[in-house]
Amino acid sequence: MSRRGTFILGTILLFLMGLLAIYLLGKAEPYEETIKHGPSPEVKANPYLAAEHFLRRQNIRVNRADGLEGLATLPSQGQTLLFLGDRENMTPRQAERLLQWTAKGGHLLFVAERLYDEDDGKSGDLLLDQLGIQQYLAEDLDEEEEGNETPESPAVGDETPETAEAPDEEPYPELTKLYLENEEAPAYLSFDTDYHLYDSQNRAHAWANSGNATHMLQLYHGDGLITVLTDSWIWQTRDIDKYDNAWLLWYLTQDSDVTLIYSTDRTDLFSLLLRHFPEALTALALLIGFGLWSAGLRQGPLLAPVSRSRRQLEEHLRGSADFLLRRNGQQSLLQGLQQDILRRARRRHPGFERLAVADQWQVLGRLTRLPSSTISQAMRPLPAQRLSAADFTRQVAHLQNLRNAL
Numbered sequence: 001m002s003r004r005g006t007f008i009l010g011t012i013l014l015f016l017m018g019l020l021a022i023y024l025l026g027k028a029e030p031y032e033e034t035i036k037h038g039p040s041p042e043v044k045a046n047p048y049l050a051a052e053h054f055l056r057r058q059n060i061r062v063n064r065a066d067g068l069e070g071l072a073t074l075p076s077q078g079q080t081l082l083f084l085g086d087r088e089n090m091t092p093r094q095a096e097r098l099l100q101w102t103a104k105g106g107h108l109l110f111v112a113e114r115l116y117d118e119d120d121g122k123s124g125d126l127l128l129d130q131l132g133i134q135q136y137l138a139e140d141l142d143e144e145e146e147g148n149e150t151p152e153s154p155a156v157g158d159e160t161p162e163t164a165e166a167p168d169e170e171p172y173p174e175l176t177k178l179y180l181e182n183e184e185a186p187a188y189l190s191f192d193t194d195y196h197l198y199d200s201q202n203r204a205h206a207w208a209n210s211g212n213a214t215h216m217l218q219l220y221h222g223d224g225l226i227t228v229l230t231d232s233w234i235w236q237t238r239d240i241d242k243y244d245n246a247w248l249l250w251y252l253t254q255d256s257d258v259t260l261i262y263s264t265d266r267t268d269l270f271s272l273l274l275r276h277f278p279e280a281l282t283a284l285a286l287l288i289g290f291g292l293w294s295a296g297l298r299q300g301p302l303l304a305p306v307s308r309s310r311r312q313l314e315e316h317l318r319g320s321a322d323f324l325l326r327r328n329g330q331q332s333l334l335q336g337l338q339q340d341i342l343r344r345a346r347r348r349h350p351g352f353e354r355l356a357v358a359d360q361w362q363v364l365g366r367l368t369r370l371p372s373s374t375i376s377q378a379m380r381p382l383p384a385q386r387l388s389a390a391d392f393t394r395q396v397a398h399l400q401n402l403r404n405a406l
Contacts, residue, residue, distance in 0.1 A: 043237060048084060048260065050237040051249055058250050061257040068094050068261070076106035076224060080253045083110035084232045085262035087127070095126035103222025109252060111232045112197060131219070132201035133228055138194055138213040175243060176215045178208040187244040187251075191215035195230040227252060330392055334382055337399040341379070344406040368405035378402045 043049050055062045074081075081101070087110070102108040114123040116134035123129060174193065177186035189208065196213035208216040215230040234245040273281055324333060341364075346352045349363050361375050368375070378398040387395065 039237075046262075047236040048232075048262075050240050051235045051246075052260065054240065054246055054249065055253060055258055058254075060250075060253055063257070063259045065259055065261050068097065071097060071101055074101070074259060076101055076104035078105075078256050080107040080109065080256045080258050082253070082258060082260045083108065084235075084260060087113055087125070090126055092126055095130065098127070099130060099221065102224035102226060105223040107225045107227070107252075107256060108221075109227040109229070111229050112195070116198075128228070131221070131226065131228070132199070132203065133217060134198045134200055135230065136196045136198060138196045141196055141212065172243070173211060176208050176210040178216070178244075178248065187247060189215070189244055189248055190234055190239060190242050191229070192231045192233065197228060197230060330387055331382055334392075334395060334399065337396065337403065338379060341399065341403050341406065344403065348406065364402065364406075368402060370402065370405060374398060375402065 046052075052062050052064070081098075083098075098108065110127060112125060112128055112133065112135040114125040114128070114135065116123045116128075116136060123135065125135075128135065172188045176189040176191040176193070178189060179186045191208075191210065193210045193213060193215070195215070197207075197215065197217050199207075199217055199219070203219040204217040205220065206218040207214050213230075217228045219226050219228075233239055234242075235249050240246050240249070321333075342353070342360075345360070345364060345367065348367055352360060352363060355363065361372060361379060364370075364375050364379070365372050378395070379402075
C-alpha cells in the first residue's frame with residue numbers, strides 16, 4: 001500500500017473512533033457512589049470516642065486516664081470524673097480514695113455494676129454499698145413497694161414541675177424522663193429499663209425515672225456530688241445522638257473539666273507482651289521447655305574427655321571388637337575367624353579347597369599338630385542360637401589357637 005493510501009486509511013479510522021467516542025460520551029451519565037468502610041480502628045477501640053469529641057466541641061476540657069494512679073494529683077474542685085470502665089477488680093482502698101476525692105468538691109459519675117443481694121445484705125459493688133444505693137431488676141420489683149419507693153420524677157432543682165403531661169399524652173412513654181426546674185417538657189433518655197436504682201438511705205436529691213424504674217440518682221457527698229447511673233450505653237457512639245442523651249452528658253459535666261476512666265486495672269508488662277507479642281512469648285516458652293528437658297536427661301556430672309596420651313592400641317582393638325559384636329553379632333565374628341583359617345590353609349596346602357570337609361580337618365591336623373577333636377570343635381558349623389558368653393569365649397579361643405598354629 002502506498003504512503004498516500006496508508007494516510008487515508010488512518011484518517012478514516014481516527015474519524016470513526018472519534019464518532020464512537022462522541023456516541024459513548026452522550027450515553028454516559030455521571031453518578032455518585034458512597035462506599036462505607038465501617039468505623040476506624042480508633043472508634044472500635046474506644047466506644048466513647050464520640051462522647052469525647054462532643055464534649056470538646058462544647059469547650060469542655062477532656063482528659064483520659066487508664067487507672068486511678070493520677071487521682072492523688074487530680075484536683076477535686078471544678079473536676080468531673082466519669083468512671084465508665086469496669087470496676088470488677090477495684091480494691092476497698094481504691095474505693096475509699098475515690099470517695100475521699102469526691103468529698104473534697106469533685107463530681108463523681110459511675111455506673112452501678114451489680115445487683116443487690118437480699119440474703120447477703122450487699123451487692124459486692126464497693127461504691128454502691130458504701131453509699132447505700134441498691135440496684136434491682138425492674139421485673140422483680142413489687143408493684144406496691146415500687147409505688148412507695150419510686151416517686152414521680154422531680155426537677156433537678158428539687159422542685160416538682162407544676163405542669164406535666166398526662167401519661168396518655170407522653171410522646172415517648174418507654175423512655176426515661178428528667179425534669180428540670182422552669183422547664184415545661186422533660187428531657188428524654190434511652191436508658192436500659194431493665195434495671196432500677198433504690199436509695200435506701202434517702203440521700204438522693206434528684207433522679208430520673210422511666211415508667212417503672214429509676215435510672216439516675218444524684219446525691220451530695222461531703223462538698224462534692226455523686227451521680228449513679230444504671231448504664232452508660234446512652235453515651236456510646238451508637239446511641240449518643242439519640243433523643244437527649246448527648247444533652248445529658250453536657251448537662252452533667254458543664255462548667256468543669258472532665259476526666260474519663262475506662263479501667264481500674266493497671267496493665268503490667270507481661271499483659272502488654274502477651275497482647276502484642278504472643279508468638280515471641282510462645283517461642284520463648286518452648287525454648288525454656290526444651291532447655292529444661294535437655295538438662296533433665298543428665299544423671300550426675302559430665303565425664304571429662306579422655307586424654308589422647310593414654311589411648312593404646314589395645315583399647316582401639318577392644319573398642320572395634322565391641323562395636324563389631326554389637327553391630328554384626330557372634331555369627332559374623334566366628335565365621336570371620338573360620339574363613340581366615342581356611343585362607344591360611346590354602347596357602348600352605350595347594351588344592352585344600354577341593355578336599356572334603358573330613359579331609360580338610362585331617363590336613364589341618366597335620367599342619368597344626370593339634371588333635372582332631374580340637375579341630376572339629378573349632379571348625380564345625382555354628383549353631384543358630386546365640387551362644388552364652390562362656391561358650392562364645394571358648395569357641396573364639398579354639399579358633400585363635402588353630403589360626404596361630406598355621
